[in-house]
Amino acid sequence: MSLKFGILGLLKYERMTGYDLQKTFNSSLQFMWNAKGSQIYRELKAMEQRGLVSSSVIEQENKFDRKVYSLTEQGSEEFLSWMQKFPQDLNAPIRDEFSIRVFFGEFISNEELRFEIIKYKKQQEESIEELNVIKVLAEQDAEKNDMEQSFFYWLLTIKRGIKSIQAEIEWAEEALDLLQHKRG
Amino acid sequence: MSLKFGILGLLKYERMTGYDLQKTFNSSLQFMWNAKGSQIYRELKAMEQRGLVSSSVIEQENKFDRKVYSLTEQGSEEFLSWMQKFPQDLNAPIRDEFSIRVFFGEFISNEELRFEIIKYKKQQEESIEELNVIKVLAEQDAEKNDMEQSFFYWLLTIKRGIKSIQAEIEWAEEALDLLQHKRG
């Protein structure tokens, strides 16, 4: 897919600036999708030309202008029809650098590999903590707003994230154990 | 990273044609890295220009020629130095379409979402079976050749693949349960 549908979906909740989208992708959605500003603004521009979104400049007191994007009817339709058509092959295209490096593990020393896996494991543990922060954020949002619906689905994806990271941690432990007792 | 290092690493084991690389990426390595022929041949061309690989045409009886690539000294060095430098951030750049779709789950019906998650779960189950086939393949290779070393690391990555897919299946079950008892 492309960033496009992520943007379309977020704008379905509320109008936002490019910067807001950027913040959303790189904080609360960071564990499933991220994007650089340069890509977001470029995409937004293309989407506006195609009539999927429209922008209006909002003047603010003591602050400078914000270019706020909202969904057009057409954009909303395109998003909804995309949601109706889940792709046949749902497997994320895997392009997993860490796996490739482990696969070529014989070209570095046992100690070096173990060091890298330990580092990896620590990072995964940090990721789980970050995800828990996001989880709290989601729960707070749910209390404040009338967003119980989105909250539920957001939580589903957070749970998925946590489960998959836990699997990584378990694997790392097993791998470290195997490497430690390996000889040759 | 780029395809480049995957190619470099495979050529470190043995000389291969573009087609061989394609087969390897899309069978035994398919769960961690894949690539289309068009990309592989393009990459190979660029790598040859940069002196990382060299090609020679091998004539065969009753078959047409094969353009076989092998690592140059320079290519080998570049690969080894890449192996020495694991990136700081080892998290794969997540761009997870399935999660995004679940996240926007409120825009389709409960039944539709459940249907998609069931489909997803089945696919993951098939993936595990495929991975088990690859596992058997790896074990056979290890017996035939003197490749115990690569076999060990290959198996490490296969185990990682299986663990992570199992986590997906568990999540799917939990999600289905939550969706079934959800109301609103």
Place this chain on the structure above:
DNA sequence: GAATTCATGTAACTTGTTACATGATTTA
């Protein structure tokens, strides 16, 4: 006063996909 965040972009480049083209060899 310095650093960070807010805010919006452009340009060049890299990586990956899709569609197309060609043609021999092997297998069902």
Place this chain on the structure above:
DNA sequence: TAAATCATGTAACAAGTTACATGAATTC
């Protein structure tokens, strides 16, 4: 003899990254 696999590419496009540029507002 039809389909699949072997084998090698080109061209155009889509998606993502890096580097750069600008400057106001806010926080330390």
